[in-house]
Amino acid sequence: MAETSGDEGPTVVTGRAQQRPSVQRRLHPLLRTILVFVVGALFGAVCTFFFVILKLPALRPVAPVVQPSAPPRVAVPDNTPSSPPATQPPQLRPPTSTAEPVSPPDTASISPGQRLLIPVEGVAAAQLTDTFDDARSQGRRHDAIDIMAPHGSRVLAAADGTVEKLFNSERGGITLYEFDADQHFVFYYAHLAEYAPGIVEGKQLHQGELIGYVGSTGDASADAPHLHFEVSVLGPEKHWWRATSINPYPLLTGH
Secondary structure, eight states, X not given: OEEEOOTTOOEEEOHHHHHHXXXXXXXXXXXXXXXXXXXXXXXXXXXXXXXXXXXXXXHSOOOOOOOOOOOOOOOOOTTSOSSOOTTSOOOOOOOOOOSOOOOOXXXXXXXXXXXXXXXXXXOXXXXXXXXTTOBOXXXXXXXXXXXXXXXXXXXXXXXXXXXXXXXXXXXXXXXXXXXXXXXXXXXXXXXEEEEOTTOOTTOEEOTTOEEEEEBOOTTSOTTSOEEEEEEEEEOTTOOTTSEEEEOSHHHHHOO
């Protein structure tokens, strides 16, 4: 213990008491701040805990309940029956054909203002014989007419057109296929002895132009030279080997 003196008299101050006020003044605000922080943290933790506990069921995802879907309803007008009456069966449309119709033309339809010319020079219409429906080997039909003429007779273009194909076949021998000017018909000349000079595929022909000579090549008899002449209607694909034969006899004679 120390003793001091002054105007106001002696004052007894111990060493521990002399330091306490200074320490309290320094620690009191700091402790209060810490205490407030700790209390606030604890209060916040407690509140958060209770919030999580109380709200936990609400936060869990709930699986949606799928209801079976009903088929959509189709609205039917009041004035339209839902099904056709028993006495009125549904009408069926006939199938639409895209194939080009083939019909035998008359003699004036080969080319505008032009009739077919008898394709062998010197042969008259009265000398022709209709052999279109005559039977041939292996159940075939002739589908042409045979124009009998001496060997070497001049064969002429029956109409204006184009030489489409020159061909040497086993049955037809030396043959020529001509498309008419409109490429609607193909004219077939067979059993030729030879072609006329200058006849090539693609050549433009005029009616009456020389194209070859009568012979007996192919399966024709050497004792009966003739021109096998055939007229066919071309299809949309324009294949000279695939066409619909028509009888050339009325086209040449006008009957």
